Amino acid sequence: MGLKPTVAFNHLGCEKNRVDTEHMLGLLVQAGYQVDANEELADYVVVNTCSFIEAAREESVRTLVELAAAQKKVVITGCLAQHFQHELLEEIPEAVALVGTGDYNRIVEVIERAEAGERVKLVSPEPTYIADETVPRYRTTASSVAYLRVAEGCDYRCAFCIIPHLRGNQRSRSIESIVAEAHQLAAEGVQELVLISQITTNYGLDLYGKPRLADLLRALGEVDVPWIRMHYAYPTGLTPEVIAAIRETPNVLPYLDLPLQHSHPEVLRAMNRPWQGQVNDNVIHRIKEALPEAVLRTTFIVGFPGETEAHFEHLLAFVERHRFDHVGVFSFSAEEGTPAYDLPDQVPEAERDRRREILMLAQQPIAWEHNRAHIGRVVDVLIEQENPATGMALGRSARFAPEVDGLVYVSGAAPLNAIVPVAITAADTYDLFGEVVPVAPALEPSLSLAP
Template sequence: MGEKPTIAISHLGCEKNRIDTEHMLGLLVEAGYGVDTNEELADYVIVNTCSFIEAARQESVRTLVELAESDKKIVITGCMAQHFQEQLLEELPEAVALVGTGDYHKIVDVIERVEQGERVKQVSLEPTYIADETTPRYRTTTEGVAYLRVAEGCDYRCAFCIIPHLRGNQRSRTIESIVAEAEQLASQGVQEIILISQITTNYGLDIYGKPKLTELLRALGKVDVPWIRMHYAYPTGLTPDVIAAIKETPNVLPYLDLPLQHSHPDILRAMNRPWQGRVNDGIIERIKTALPNAVLRTTFIVGFPGETQEHFEHLLEFVQKHEFDHVGVFTFSPEAETPAYTLANQLPQAVMDERWHQLMALQEPIAGKKNQQEIGKIVDVLIEQENPQTGKLIGRSGRFSPEVDGQVYVVGEAKLGTIVPVAIHGADTYDLYGQVVTSQN
């Protein structure tokens, strides 16, 4: 019997993409393929691409070109494969296959066909697939953390966003399926499960006829895992029931990532998010009252077409007023297949960059102040890395989500992938510093 080829994956883009990567690896391992972390040694490299904004596409293209120059057999998967199928196959003769966002579960069949000498294009026009707890998975995240997809796709049509075009409409998994996967992850020693979808507050709407996030959180409360974190909670979906479930379920962190994008009703209308303009202020106050210890993160787009100085000042005041723990800011990126691409009054990049700097400069002291408030507290920290040179540990408290927020630099001894109490004695704008609390103290 001939040896099966070895396969490496180059992963780009978001955590939704990472789950697809992990399922592809899981399926390949199950089918007897060798997985190599070193791209140079592998026979095939699967490049799981991102196509969300121009910068992400450039990174994807750079990776593809570098690999093509090294004579690798390249399989292109992910959002960019869905988006630019013909161009990619034409411009990269080294690509032996192209797989769309709704077809990654066919990866073993695709590789087998390539081995037979075929150049494969496997792209469903409308992605409908979603993996579940029965789909093999080979985890690639740091010890202790796993992402858990509760739904795929999105039913909203925001003017700037290409995701529904690439990932299809929302399709949720059942509560039973999600809980079963959470239990599998807990049994592997996972300490933190991060629930993801485009809009987690809309979870279940497509299969149950109404959102079922409350029921899902309460069901996950019975799973033996210390931390459950939610990503992308639309403020309108944070109903009193959902807030009560967050409050009353001990392992659900009161961490809310609200992708607000803007504060001014005119810009929200132009973004095709008109429902949001009426609710921002009131809803944030309501969350803070109901969940006094809530950690609020949000993202904003500056320089959306037609954004005037007045609109931008409205956003500055909004950020000043609400004092979010964490704020991400993006400059508008015009995407060819989105309505925003053809809007009048596109802003010059210099104006967008200036607004980006202004908003970040406004947020910095707020973020710093929030971190200062942690000094003197003993907080639980999930230890994720150890610096071999210094022996220093790096982890995160419940206030910080992986890769987007700060970290906690820790002195003392603790095992990787465990949660330990840490006394916080220092803080800067984005990170905290502390010491492991031992029981003798």
């Protein structure tokens, strides 16, 4: 038998997509396939696509077209494949296979069938699959960080969001399964686990009949990983039990990514958010009271249909009042198939972009102030890159999540994939700068004779 074909991956989209990519890689490697980072040398290129908003779709399509022009055998997986399952094979004749978001676990079968000359289409109408700790995984992130998926899909139906259509309803993994994978990752030397799902505060609701995030966090406290971070925590799901679990579990960081989307009750009602706008202030005050050290990140959508100038001013005042550590702002993207697509009073694109710019500019001095407050402090930094030629290293403090927040630029000898103390000497809007604090060697105990 000859060598199996070589497969390369082109990963697009979010960290949930990345975990899918890593499982596909793991399955192919386990089955004896050659995996190569160089698309030019590969027999097949698997493109794990994103279809969340128009810009992401355009990037996915551009990538597919470029690979098709290079006469590559393209396997289309991920959200674009799920979204346009009836059109893509027709529109991209070079594609040899189409694989939905609930079918990536069959990637080995897909390549085998493509090798036999078949044009494969594997797209479950309703995705139900979620990988667990028994599915091989070939990680593509820095060796220090791993994303740990606790659930897939979403039961909410926000008016602007197409995720439930692309990923299905929420399905949680068991606490035992998640903890088992966390132990595996710890054994690989991972220093930080990032818990991901669409709504992490709803973890376990489908499986146990009630959310069990607090129980999961406490169970993960037994895992030998220094930092555990949560993404996508709905404020209303941050119950006293969850807050207590964060506070009392030493390796769970008090870092809360709150997908607020807006502040005005009328806009939130139009968005079909499952909680009312007037709770925003109270919830945030409660979080800050219960977790004074909490780092708060959030995201907002500006230019949602019907958002007036008064609504936007309300949001601007909200951001200036609460002084979040990190803020992401998106211009509304009208997604076909969502209720918001046909809503009246669509905001012109130029106005959406203007509001986004104003909100981002309003956040910049707030972010700078948060960073500047760390000058003179010693903080723990996870070193992720080093450059021996310059004597500089790159890392992140616990305040910065991978890929979305700032970096810490470190001078002085710092071991890779280790958490080291760094004295912060300077700051800008997004990043910190500092020097490694030498750790004094432990003194040998000595005997002294009393006079």
